[in-house]
Amino acid sequence: MSTVVHHADSPVGPAARAGRALATSPLTLTAVAWLVLVVLTSVFADQLAPFDPLTQNLTELLKPPSATHWLGTDSLGRDVLSRLMHGGDTLLWGAAEATAIAVALGLPAGLLSGYRGGIADAVISWLVDLTFAVPAFVVLVALAVIYPQNTAVMMAVLGVLGAGAATRLVRNSTRTVRDELFIDAARVSGLPLRTILFRHVLPTVVAPVIMLAATSMAICVIVLSSLSFLGLGGSPEAPSWGQMIYEASQNITVDSWLLVPPGAVLILTVIAFNLIANTVRDALPGGPTPRPVRHRRTVLAETAAQRPDADPQTLLGVHGLVVEFPSGPVVDGVTFAVRKGEILGLVGESGSGKTVTALAIPGLLPIDERITAGSVRFAGEELAGTTERRLSRVRGRGVAYIAQEPMAALDPCYTVGNQLRAALRHFGATRRAAAARTGDLLREVGISDPDRVMRCRPHQISGGIAQRVAIALALTGDPALLIADEPTTALDVTVQAAILDLFRNVVATGERALVLVSHDIGVVADVCDRVAVMYAGQIVEQGETDSVLGAPRHPYTRALLRSMPSLDTAGRLPVIPGSVPAPDAWPEGCRFAARCALATDACKKGPIPLMDVSGPSPRTTRCVRGHDLAPEPGR
Amino acid sequence: MTPTPEEVQPRTDAWLLEIDHLRVSYGRRRRTHTAVDDVTLNVGAGEAVGLVGESGSGKSTIGRAVLGLTASSSGRIRFEDTDITSVPAERRGALTADLQVVFQDPYGSLNPARTISQTLTEPLLTHRAMTAEQARARVQGLLDQVGLPADAANRYPAAFSGGQRQRIAIARALASNPKLVICDEPVSALDLSTQAQILNLLADLRADLGLAYLFIGHNLAVVRNLCDRVVVLYRGQVMETGPAAQVTGHPLHPYTAALVAAAPVADVAAQRERRLARVTVTEPLTVAHSGCPFAGRCPHVEDICRQQRPARVKVGESVVACHLFPSGKGDSHTSGSVDEKV
CATH class of the missing domain: 1.10.3720.10 (MetI-like)
Incomplete structure (x- = not known):
């Protein structure tokens, strides 16, 4: 964004x-x-x-206003x-x-x-x-x-x-x-x-x-x-x-x-x-910004009966999600599901709508952005268009959110231990239980010296430790679903590797799931079971990570992979010409067509639906020429 | 003495930039923080040297010291045999034309209240006796060179995306026909597809204009893509220097190896192998102040690593500072043979 x-x-x-x-x-x-x-x-x-x-007129003292003396005299x-x-x-x-x-x-x-x-x-x-x-x-x-x-x-x-x-x-x-x-x-x-x-x-x-x-x-x-x-x-x-x-x-x-x-x-x-x-x-910068009008949430959530029968293992089902800014839609009909024990990657460039999608799930959209259509079902409960009260019950206990900047998630005024204990107490733990659980939580997120970290304030710990603490904080309510928005982007690459290992462990119990938003395909390849590639507000390709990255069926995915510099080669990179279209410039047909080497007239005719790709695992692509990509192995 | 680069690297007279035992410290007395600690590196004419490291490695500070934006504490920086160590940017006169910069943040590096044309002509009108007409023509040439439309000149930075702004920043650096451009993480804030466009543009400009780059970055793959040689920094010290393919393909220093192993690749099977092979090194809460700065995280650490700072040793085409590659048995002070292969 x-x-x-x-x-x-x-x-x-x-x-x-x-x-x-x-x-x-x-x-x-x-x-x-x-x-x-x-x-x-x-x-x-x-x-x-x-x-x-200065002229005094002693015959006209203290007169009230009149035609001659409009404001009277003194x-x-x-x-x-x-x-x-x-x-x-x-x-x-x-x-x-x-x-x-x-x-x-x-x-x-x-x-x-x-x-x-x-x-x-x-x-x-x-x-x-x-x-x-x-x-x-x-x-x-x-x-x-x-x-x-x-x-x-x-x-x-x-x-x-x-x-x-x-x-x-x-x-x-x-x-x-x-x-x-x-x-x-x-x-x-x-x-x-x-x-x-x-x-x-x-x-x-x-x-x-x-x-x-x-x-x-x-x-x-x-x-x-x-x-x-x-x-x-x-x-x-x-x-x-x-x-x-x-x-x-x-x-x-x-x-x-x-x-x-x-x-x-x-x-x-x-x-x-x-x-x-x-x-x-x-x-001046920092002055008050005009307060946006709070829209009434008008949600066209589909009833459960309209949707295909959900798999009991499905934790989160997002269906036809549309999010609009005052200027128009920025997420346009996003559909995906996350099963227990699974890590789903939402990958895309700036303006693809991946962060907005992630924020929409727990109802954390900024005040002037709203869900205008679609449904977000979490553990059998509809979250789109529900009341703030019900959402706040789900947040923390059901769905937890991990932000890109770990320091922003921590209050600089309190020690790490204080913040964790306060969160645990909020979720109903007794004072003694909270104190005991704090150390365990920190050990769970891979901190070897929890007693010491507990006494630190956020500025005293490194970015990697801070992200571990932020994850521990997200785990205080024992949520079933974690949503992490670029959780390693601000971290060093060696620290990133360790945090990704931690995410893998957190989900390994099989009861939790993680939606990982990232622009880094390498991160997705490392940790995600399935991946949804987003472009200009839509999912353009979705499937198991190794098949999507190994043999992409959408030209955008393929071009993106090819434009990545590698550790083994040097020299000019194959680039995608042009840039991502702004939401007000989305074409009616395929949104990638203008930058696509394979585009034909058929691509520009009208909206392209997500199409199934035959193969061992469920897989979709939003490309009319998806089959033409099949014989060519990806990188 | 530790071998100086003159002994280790083939001494040619073609060095454009020579950084010699540079040290940059902040703060006073006991609260001193040394951001750059005894760094020696050279950039030849037309050469692209990558400066890789994580946050706090001092890589950007080295760039700023070269540009005269940060004062050095000791050591020497020479540009074409002119000592510029303690000459701040404002007092460099004609030299500023030869030494330019592209910053990481394409949003902060352009004055939002000035048009692109005003930003680009500023250095032209200041240093070179150019008429306004000539400057206008030059701006059009520069915009064309970086792949921007001619009508970009009269717009404000707000009208451009991150990638386009980075093109403008590159155009500004090129305006004075520099010999060396310090690229301080120029693609880190960009999207993948934009990153590839800018990397290609930098490669083309280097080929066309014979530019040299000191390319500062944290992404090894990006640095490998653009650079001839790579210098790996950790906590202000040089860990390893060598040809780009050598450093990323066959890293010698355990830190370089950790960096290479941690960089994820977009191939699931390959990434799984890499993940299983890598040794996880957790970040320590405290840092030792003597010996090797990486000792606290190193999987091969031995007692000597915590006590003695390793000497720079030439191994093949690379130079590495690690006790795994002893220049003599344990005592770097008496060691003479820097060509010893391990």
């Missing part, structure tokens, strides 16, 4: 994403419009304001609307000044500290800590005493103090990008530091910086308003929102309306800045 081909021909850089998010959210567009309005009215206040903000008869228009000026300029200084200092300092590390990082980080230690508001109040009514100086200092946060943000973003391989590739290309920083690092820190700037604007507007509320801001004559609020608060018992216009404008402006900051943040 790793190869997801996006057809969108657009950049996916964080800055581009943030830009798109800003332009598409109506709420954010409203916020931007509001800020534009505030800025324009502040800049053109002289022309736009209906009255002079205690000195001055027009509130005009004062509001003039009052944003100092505030916005001051906030912009502080923000610009914070970014101008923080951006280069953060880039240097993040990219270079070492001493530069240590010194800069120390300075950053210093800015965090300084109580900004106290400094501002002190400054207001030394430089009375000098907003420019106060905001410059606020900007310098704010540069600490900007530096830290840029540093952290830079450090993440610095370790990307494309930066290494650029370094190997011999690009100068300047180019690497500007072309490759800067674009990824732009969006967080925009977010920070918007937040900083909001904070500065509040700080400045608070200062003028305290009478420490700009000139007491010049109107400002904070001062208007102060004056309104003096008259709150006489006329509470006065508080509304400056309060509303201040709050709306701060909200607008914060909205923009949030939108940019959400567009």
Whole structure:
């Protein structure tokens, strides 16, 4: 599932994403419009304001809104609307000044500290800590005493103090990008530091910086308003929102309306800045992803009567399974059965649907993927479309799942022994029985020193031991069926061999079965009794492993085997041209036809059914020319 | 002294890359971890040398040290007789054109916010006095060379599959006409059918352009397919070096033999034989710090293996570091004969 081909021909850089998010959210567009309005009215206040903000009219004191005074008048008869228009000026300029200084200092300092590390990082980080230690508001109040009514100086200092946060943000973003391989590739290309920083690092820190700037604007507007509320801001004559609020608060018992216009404008402006900051943040990597709608499970499970009478030895029967993503089907009519004591291999390349099939069996599909047709019968019980409650009873006790990344299956906070005991207790063991069983389980999965491993936390053990522990964890509920998705792909080849031996032992009792999902045909050849080869959402060939691999009856299987490099030969490999078609490009006929050397017109006419192949053991192929492959022995 | 490669390997002046007693350590004082421990290997002009090992063997670290992305602790790296041991990538100037890389992860190695054309022209416009027009023509030539359509140039990496991205990464490496390309697991993240396409492309490019490869991988069959010589690493040390067919066909070192035996083949009957024949070696919880690094897992281990680091001994066309192949009776310091066959 790793190869997801996006057809969108657009950049996916964080800055581009943030830009798109800003332009598409109506709420954010409203916020931007509001800020534009505030800025324009502040800049053109002289022309736009209906009255002079300072002219007092003692005959019109504390008037409510009227046709002449849209927002009424204050205690000195001055027009509130005009004062509001003039009052944003100092505030916005001051906030912009502080923000610009914070970014101008923080951006280069953060880039240097993040990219270079070492001493530069240590010194800069120390300075950053210093800015965090300084109580900004106290400094501002002190400054207001030394430089009375000098907003420019106060905001410059606020900007310098704010540069600490900007530096830290840029540093952290830079450090993440610095370790990307494309930066290494650029370094190997011999690009100068300047180019690497500007072309490759800067674009990824732009969006967080925009977010920070918007937040900083909001904070500065509040700080400045608070200062003028305290009478420490700009000139007491010049109107400002904070001062208007102060004056309104003096008259709150006489006329509470006065508080509304400056309060509303201040709050709306701060909200607008914060909205923009949030939108940019959400567009950054790690932001919340849109929550998909939970579909109702509509399942067309066939009744047992419709299906051929099941063999009592059959543990799992998957029939006509269809799994759909919101974009369409990705698993298209998969049918297979697993008997007790058997290991079935599901083999295929990325996009073949093998992992989705494996996840669908115990109902572990992600929230926006669902089974839309077919049946999954496990030990006589239908799992497709059943309730989450019944599924959770089956999971662990009936069906257990082993993931590719063993470390992901283990909780880093608890010791191995703790996790195993907790799982055993969950399945009903007493405290004493769980403690005793833990050691046995670890020995069963081939750990020679269980007491020691039990005391380890996941990071203290190697990948091979971790996968053994993950298998032990899967065995705690004594499940009848194990599903292992690429369980050895992340492991070294010598460790892989030992884990495959372990799987063989786990199934050897004859009561368990294993479905092993793998892209590695060698692994399948080593451990699987039967194999189902998947291509583009379908099983294209199924049968006993030695006959399928020894004499493939589907051209895809044959081509895949031939394209494997071997230990005995060198030189050019016979390749399959082209690539696996994406689900939305699946043809109506044979899905492999476009890449197949044997394809004829008949292959493209319509869906190809699975056809039986005569032979000593049951065997099927989805190829109209399957018989043509018969005389030719496989490799 | 242990025999140096000059004594062991036929000394020619054609070495493109010479790595001499390289050591790379991380951390400080007592918490030091030595990722690469006294590694000596050479790559000739036009030669493909495979560097095989499991995770933690230090194979990628060697590649990064050669590229100037990781600092070496001691030893020497020379490229065409220029000492590049302590020259980071940014300060290599014109040399970067000769020494290029293809990384494993085709998703992380391309900047998602830059078009393919921007990625490919970047090194062209930086180093070579190329006009934008010339660079555009060169990009078209490169895309054609790696089998991508011409209209790929104006797209972003997100529009391509893993195999196609790896072709783009190869095109970027080729842009400056390099002499040596470090291939750091270039096919490990790819599907089987895509892997074969990329391996063939690498083989063709080598034949057409006379490239040399230092091919880092964990899959012996892949390395055998592409490389002339193979160097087998374990925990930062070279266990065995020799012609690819020799190392995979007749491994000398017990570790190489374990690697070969563990690599599964797609033939059920053959795989059954291999499985029955192989000696399972479990991974130990702790690692000894003296003697042979493989001693804890080796089926042929003897007392000397835990005490003394084995000398490099020439056996046939291979060089092996194992006490099973003594260069003199037990004492490698006085041993002179490196040609002794065992």
